[in-house]
Amino acid sequence: MARVIKERFGLDLDGAETRRRDV
Structure with missing residues (x-):
């Protein structure tokens, strides 16, 4: 669910992994 x-x-739950995908 968190995924x-x-x-x-695009929360910072796993770190900058979400930010990298949004970029």
Whole structure:
């Protein structure tokens, strides 16, 4: 579940991994 929220909201749950995907 956290994975979907992280990809949708782009939260810093796992670190800068979400930011790298958004860029």
